[in-house]
Amino acid sequence: MKEELVQRLAELAPKVEGFIYPNEVEIHWSILIVVYPYVTGLVAGAFILASLVKVFKVKELQPTYRLSLLTALSFLLIATLPLLLHLGRPERCFEIFLTPNPTSAMAMFGFVYAWYLMAVLLLEIWFEYRPDMIRMSQTKPFPWNWLYRALSLFSSDVSERARAFDAKALKAITVIGIPSAFLLHGYVGFIFGSVKANPWWSSVLMPIVFLFSAIVSGIAMVMLLYMIITPLRGKPIEIACVDRVASYLFYAVIVDFSLEALDFIHRLYESEESIGILSTMVTSRLFVSLLVMQVLLGMVVPLGIMVVIKLSKMNDELRKLLYFTAAILIQMGIFSTRWNIVIGGQLFSKSFLGLTAYKMEIMGIEGLLTALVLLALPFVILVVLLKLLPAWPGDEAASSAPPPPPVSDAGPAPAIAPAV
Amino acid sequence: MQRRDFLKECGLFLLVTKAVEGLFGAGAAAAEEPAGTKAGGGSGGESGNGGDHLYGMAIDVDKCIGCGRCVEACKTENGVPKEPFFCRTWVERYTVKTDNTLVVQSITSAGQKSDAPVEEKEIKRSFFVPKLCNHCAHPPCVQVCPVGATFSTKEGVVIVDEERCIGCRYCIQACPYGARYLNPETHTADKCTFCYHRVTKGMLPACVEVCPTQARIFGDLKGKASPLQRFERMRKIHTLKPGLNTEPKVFYADLDGVVR
Numbered sequence: 001m002k003e004e005l006v007q008r009l010a011e012l013a014p015k016v017e018g019f020i021y022p023n024e025v026e027i028h029w030s031i032l033i034v035v036y037p038y039v040t041g042l043v044a045g046a047f048i049l050a051s052l053v054k055v056f057k058v059k060e061l062q063p064t065y066r067l068s069l070l071t072a073l074s075f076l077l078i079a080t081l082p083l084l085l086h087l088g089r090p091e092r093c094f095e096i097f098l099t100p101n102p103t104s105a106m107a108m109f110g111f112v113y114a115w116y117l118m119a120v121l122l123l124e125i126w127f128e129y130r131p132d133m134i135r136m137s138q139t140k141p142f143p144w145n146w147l148y149r150a151l152s153l154f155s156s157d158v159s160e161r162a163r164a165f166d167a168k169a170l171k172a173i174t175v176i177g178i179p180s181a182f183l184l185h186g187y188v189g190f191i192f193g194s195v196k197a198n199p200w201w202s203s204v205l206m207p208i209v210f211l212f213s214a215i216v217s218g219i220a221m222v223m224l225l226y227m228i229i230t231p232l233r234g235k236p237i238e239i240a241c242v243d244r245v246a247s248y249l250f251y252a253v254i255v256d257f258s259l260e261a262l263d264f265i266h267r268l269y270e271s272e273e274s275i276g277i278l279s280t281m282v283t284s285r286l287f288v289s290l291l292v293m294q295v296l297l298g299m300v301v302p303l304g305i306m307v308v309i310k311l312s313k314m315n316d317e318l319r320k321l322l323y324f325t326a327a328i329l330i331q332m333g334i335f336s337t338r339w340n341i342v343i344g345g346q347l348f349s350k351s352f353l354g355l356t357a358y359k360m361e362i363m364g365i366e367g368l369l370t371a372l373v374l375l376a377l378p379f380v381i382l383v384v385l386l387k388l389l390p391a392w393p394g395d396e397a398a399s400s401a402p403p404p405p406p407v408s409d410a411g412p413a414p415a416i417a418p419a420v
Numbered sequence: 421m422q423r424r425d426f427l428k429e430c431g432l433f434l435l436v437t438k439a440v441e442g443l444f445g446a447g448a449a450a451a452e453e454p455a456g457t458k459a460g461g462g463s464g465g466e467s468g469n470g471g472d473h474l475y476g477m478a479i480d481v482d483k484c485i486g487c488g489r490c491v492e493a494c495k496t497e498n499g500v501p502k503e504p505f506f507c508r509t510w511v512e513r514y515t516v517k518t519d520n521t522l523v524v525q526s527i528t529s530a531g532q533k534s535d536a537p538v539e540e541k542e543i544k545r546s547f548f549v550p551k552l553c554n555h556c557a558h559p560p561c562v563q564v565c566p567v568g569a570t571f572s573t574k575e576g577v578v579i580v581d582e583e584r585c586i587g588c589r590y591c592i593q594a595c596p597y598g599a600r601y602l603n604p605e606t607h608t609a610d611k612c613t614f615c616y617h618r619v620t621k622g623m624l625p626a627c628v629e630v631c632p633t634q635a636r637i638f639g640d641l642k643g644k645a646s647p648l649q650r651f652e653r654m655r656k657i658h659t660l661k662p663g664l665n666t667e668p669k670v671f672y673a674d675l676d677g678v679v680r
Contacts, residue, residue: 021598088587088607
């Protein structure tokens with residue numbers, strides 16, 4: 001383990017430009033820490049989309065409501081894994097609950113996560129699906145009826161009054177959920193934004209930029225999933241729904257873009273001590289991932305696409321195709337954003353006199369394959385969740401048979417799993 | 421093994437005192453302080469009352485010859501991996517060229533070949549700067565540690581409890597001085613301890629002891645007449661990155677403005 005690391009660092013050493021402190025050759029937060037804010041961002045964003053239906057009563061979005069909730073849950077369930085796998089001593093992770101340091105932003109992670117999972121997401125999904133679960137516990141064959149009975153926590157009341165209470169509870173949870181989603185992801189932004197030693201991270205805007213990029217990525221992800229799953233169900237895509245989602249996406253991207261531009265201009269204008277090394281980094285090490293992938297392909301092009309769609313009258317098919325393209329580009333763009341923040345923040349020396357390099361491992365625990373498995377896992381979970389808890393009324397007939405093993409992303413996962 | 425036990429007890433003690441303080445208010449715990457060691461701490465070996473020390477170090481920049489013996493002694497004394505990517509202390513060689521551009525190199529072992537990086541006639545000025553953990557009074561690493569594994573002792577020394585550290589590396593990110601690394605053997609954060617195991621027995625840190633030019637002066641900031649205090653009285657003192665409000669306890673005399 002140590003020899004391997006030393007060899008890797010020795011290979012990196014010649015790539016160092018200028019002067020860096022000797023301990024800075026090693027990039028400590030790897031691709032897994034890029035995955036983590038990307039995933040929690042998707043959770044928060046998907047939840048915000050769901051809340052538009054419940055709190056702001058946007059009717060056109062109804063077809064995406066349950067899908068948003070299940071998407072958020074699928075990603076939230078794996079959100080801890082990249083962190084856990086990254087720890088030097090993962091077996092001590094529980095210390096963060098037992099002896100949390102009150103001055104540490106990171107120490108709050110467990111509590112924020114648990115709050116969001118238990119008090120918001122699971123509760124909202126439970127209330128939303130309670131009548132369905134009760135119905136399925138009565139109609140499904142053994143052993144599924146027992147599963148649903150257990151999932152519904154053995155409740156059986158589907159009277160008017162009970163359902164009215166469900167609706168009320170849902171609304172209350174969503175109202176609490178919006179600030180909680182903001183907290184979940186704003187907090188991740190704070191972890192980076194509060195590091196005063198690092199001028200690339202240290203910015204009061206960081207939590208807000210994180211939040212809006214989260215909303216962007218979450219909305220785009222649900223839109224993608226809706227456009228992929230609906231044809232697979234043999235149903236037509238409701239273009240009014242997609243239009244509406246895209247419209248929210250458009251405004252979210254504009255806000256996100258403006259915030260990032262503000263941050264960028266502010267840094268350039270203030271031109272503090274670190275500006276030299278940061279400029280060098282952006283135009284050399286981060287040129288492709290920041291200027292090309294994040295800004296051009298991940299923001300400017302999708303924005304252009306959506307402006308074109310808004311201005312011209314094109315037929316539904318072409319519109320869907322363009323929306324789909326824009327949403328994929330946006331996903332890539334937001335992933336690049338996370339990459340540029342996490343990896344970029346470690347590429348320059350805190351002496352501001354040089355740059356180090358990051359060479360991603362392929363096979364190791366902190367390698368590319370692990371990251372890909374972690375990114376594929378939520379989709380596997382989502383397939384299972386959608387089988388268990390149908391997101392669209394009328395799909396239950398199709399899912400009355402026991403769920404088959406998930407197909408889409410399950411292929412590579414088991415093969416790689418041992419490496420994890 | 422003794423050191424490990426010691427650190428463990430330190431961590432436990434801190435935890436208990438913190439809890440007690442939380443319950444009964446600050447100060448109540450201080451009374452239960454076990455009588456500290458007879459730590460002299462100063463180069464002169466003066467001793468003080470148990471626990472009544474505040475350790476610091478001064479660097480006489482102009483005396484450093486960049487021999488790297490401090491680095492070697494530190495690595496040997498503290499079991500730091502020999503490779504140049506893991507350092508509790510190191511020396512930086514600064515060369516300001518006649519066109520005012522800067523060339524900096526690290527010296528991470530003794531006897532490291534350190535030819536002048538630029539032609540002699542291009543050199544405006546050149547000097548060595550030893551670096552180590554600054555044992556800040558407001559340490560950002562301690563602030564961010566999620567489990568309280570890194571902490572300031574009452575003598576002002578910032579240390580890591582390797583039995584508690586989870587290896588999240590947030591402290592490494594938070595340190596403005598690059599003074600921390602992840603120990604590839606323990607997979608926990610590691611850093612300079614001012615040779616806590618030595619200074620609490622009245623000895624000097626290893627780097628101070630081996631320095632052939634006495635460029636490093638270790639001592640008690642609370643003591644009345646330590647060499648460190650004398651040094652602070654006689655010389656113009658500067659600390660690294662004062663703008664970050666970390667309040668280092670490593671003081672540099674004759675520090676050049678280009679040093680980061």
